[in-house]
Amino acid sequence: MSARWTSAVLDPDVAGGLAVARGPDGFLLDDNGVLFPREWLKRQDLDILCEHGIGHFDGEPVFLLELRSAAVVSGCGWRGLRQFMLEGDFDIYKLLGYAAQIGTWAREHRFCGSCGQAMTQIHWERAMHCASCDLRSYPRISPSMIVLVTRGDEILLARSPRFVTGVYSTLAGFAEPGESAEDCLVREVREEVAVEVKNIQYVGSQCWPFPHSMMLGFHAEYAGGEIVMQPDEIEDAQWFNVHALPPLPAGRSIARHLIDLYVARRLGLAEPVLPG
Ligand SMILES: NC(=O)C1=CN([C@@H]2O[C@H](COP(=O)(O)OP(=O)(O)OC[C@H]3O[C@@H](n4cnc5c(N)ncnc54)[C@H](O)[C@@H]3O)[C@@H](O)[C@H]2O)C=CC1
Numbered sequence: 001m002s003a004r005w006t007s008a009v010l011d012p013d014v015a016g017g018l019a020v021a022r023g024p025d026g027f028l029l030d031d032n033g034v035l036f037p038r039e040w041l042k043r044q045d046l047d048i049l050c051e052h053g054i055g056h057f058d059g060e061p062v063f064l065l066e067l068r069s070a071a072v073v074s075g076c077g078w079r080g081l082r083q084f085m086l087e088g089d090f091d092i093y094k095l096l097g098y099a100a101q102i103g104t105w106a107r108e109h110r111f112c113g114s115c116g117q118a119m120t121q122i123h124w125e126r127a128m129h130c131a132s133c134d135l136r137s138y139p140r141i142s143p144s145m146i147v148l149v150t151r152g153d154e155i156l157l158a159r160s161p162r163f164v165t166g167v168y169s170t171l172a173g174f175a176e177p178g179e180s181a182e183d184c185l186v187r188e189v190r191e192e193v194a195v196e197v198k199n200i201q202y203v204g205s206q207c208w209p210f211p212h213s214m215m216l217g218f219h220a221e222y223a224g225g226e227i228v229m230q231p232d233e234i235e236d237a238q239w240f241n242v243h244a245l246p247p248l249p250a251g252r253s254i255a256r257h258l259i260d261l262y263v264a265r266r267l268g269l270a271e272p273v274l275p276g
């Protein structure tokens with residue numbers, strides 16, 4: 001949610017409004033951006049898998065056209081969601097992050113996971129329904145813990161082989177069934193760097209639509225152990241002094257917020273605000 005964007009379940013059988021199109025290479029855009037007049041967009045040569053009414057932008061109804069394949073639309077190009085996260089209007093990124101999660105979910109829930117029959121959209125709540133066995137499937141959200149571990153002026157950062165060259169970040173991992181947020185955090189830190197933590201403090205949360213994480217951000221203090229890196233997951237992990245930090249994650253990420261917040265407190269600077 002944001003000042004300009006609010007999600008809502010809208011009936012795609014009602015005409016009009018604006019639409020975004022999502023294909024394998026991201027979202028369609030032209031010089032005016034990603035929001036197109038919906039009826040115009042549907043007249044283009046697009047291979048539409050499904051359509052969902054997703055909310056309102058500046059009061060206008062917005063729909064998602066989820067495409068089966070890429071298409072050429074004259075005067076338009078494609079841009080991945082990550083690019084919108086890194087730069088440009090934050091409200092548009094929020095809208096597209098939501099659209100991407102709904103698109104991924106709709107694509108992966110066309111058939112009932114229980115009996116295998118085709119599912120249909122419910123128009124009064126965000127769910128796919130199986131008429132055959134009455135199962136309802138809701139959008140998938142994956143809780144993930146992310147934690148900045150600190151030891152006085154030092155902070156523990158690590159690199160995954162998937163990261164941009166040189167960038168170090170906070171430790172993160174998906175919750176498993178049976179765990180509390182704190183259990184997950186302690187397990188992930190143990191697994192990834194073999195370090196023990198204490199004084200776990202919740203800081204804040206962030207939707208991370210890559211593809212459907214809900215990041216719960218924490219601060220924790222070092223309690224013991226020497227760094228032992230988890231093979232494959234962690235390429236390098238080090239204690240960095242707050243005065244000599246390596247290249248850090250993107251400005252809008254909660255990873256960056258956790259780091260900036262601790263550094264600000266340590267150095268007595270103004271505290272940053274988590275983009276939400
Ligand atoms: N917004 C931010 O600042 C940051 C967000 N993240 C996100 O946090 C999430 C977790 O971080 P990772 O270190 O990658 O996780 P992780 O440490 O649990 O390991 C990733 C592995 O978990 C497995 N996995 C994938 N999806 C899963 C799911 N839904 N549930 C359980 N296991 C799953 C896969 O084997 C994958 O290779 C990712 O979505 C990542 O993009 C990570 C760091 C910063």
Ligand SMILES: [Mg+2]
Pocket residue numbers: 171172173192233
């Ligand atoms: Mg991890």
Ligand SMILES: [Zn+2]
Pocket residue numbers: 112113114115116117130131132133134135
């Ligand atoms: Zn079924």
